[in-house]
Each structure stands twice: as C-alpha cells, then as structure tokens.
Amino acid sequence: xxxxxxxxxxxxxxxxxxxxxxxQYGQPTWSATTEVRxxxxxxxxxxxxPAGEEITSTTQVQTLATINVGDELTIDGVPRxxxxxxxxxxxxxxxxxxxxxx
Numbered sequence: 001x002x003x004x005x006x007x008x009x010x011x012x013x014x015x016x017x018x019x020x021x022x023x024q025y026g027q028p029t030w031s032a033t034t035e036v037r038x039x040x041x042x043x044x045x046x047x048x049x050p051a052g053e054e055i056t057s058t059t060q061v062q063t064l065a066t067i068n069v070g071d072e073l074t075i076d077g078v079p080r081x082x083x084x085x086x087x088x089x090x091x092x093x094x095x096x097x098x099x100x101x102x
Contacts, residue, residue, distance in 0.1 A: 006064060006095050010037040014061055015074035030072065036065040040075055047084045047101045055083055057101035067100045075102075 013035045019028045039062040047057050050069055059080065061073055071082045084101040 006097065007037060010039050010063060012038050012040050014038045014040065014063075015079075016065060016067065016071060018068065018071045033074075034065075036063050038063040038065075045101065047086070049084050055101070057083065059102040061100040061102065063098055063100070064095055065098065067098045071100070073100060073102065 015033045016036050017030045017033045020031050021029050023029050041060045041062070042058065043060070045057045045060060046054060048054055059075065061067070061075070067073070067082055067085055069082050069085055072079050073082060074080070080102040082100045082102060086099045086101070088097045088099070090096055
C-alpha cells in the first residue's frame with residue numbers, strides 16, 4: 001500500500017517530540033514538537049516493552065512518522081510516553097506503518 005492511500009486513513013493529528021539528551025539536572029531535553037497525521041484508537045491491548053515486560057496499552061497511535069519507545073505523543077492536550085512500538089513494513093517498497101502503544 002502506498003503512503004497517499006494510507007494518509008487518507010490517518011484523519012487525526014498528534015504532537016510528537018523525542019528526547020535529545022539530558023540537562024544539567026538529569027532531566028530529559030526534547031526536540032521541537034511536530035504535528036503528525038495519525039489514527040488514534042482508545043482500547044485495551046496487551047503488548048510487550050523492549051525489556052520484555054507485558055503491559056496493557058490503553059491507547060494506540062498508528063502513523064507513517066517514525067516513532068520510537070521513549071518518544072512523547074500529545075493527544076488532546078495530554079502528553080503520553082510511548083511504551084512500545086510495532087512496525088508493519090510495506091512490501092515491495094510500500095510505506096511502513098508504526099503503531100505506538102501508550
């Protein structure tokens with residue numbers, strides 16, 4: 001599936017930023033915030049973190065943007081950290097869909 005077809009399905013936007021390092025107090029510093037097209041689904045879904053811990057995700061965000069564990073997504077003004085990411089690679093050079101578990 002190509003990106004233009006998938007973008008028709010991504011009808012919402014979320015704010016995305018990622019950690020860039022730590023400040024002098026050990027607190028994370030963040031990239032500039034960008035708006036990305038997404039599909040937000042609010043449902044309970046079991047998944048595993050990169051450490052292997054099983055968690056229940058209450059919100060999933062599907063997008064073409066590159067999202068990683070530890071990134072922050074803001075939905076309806078509420079910032080949430082990404083706990084897990086699942087990627088569905090497109091075949092024959094198609095678009096990769098990223099599903100962030102919050």
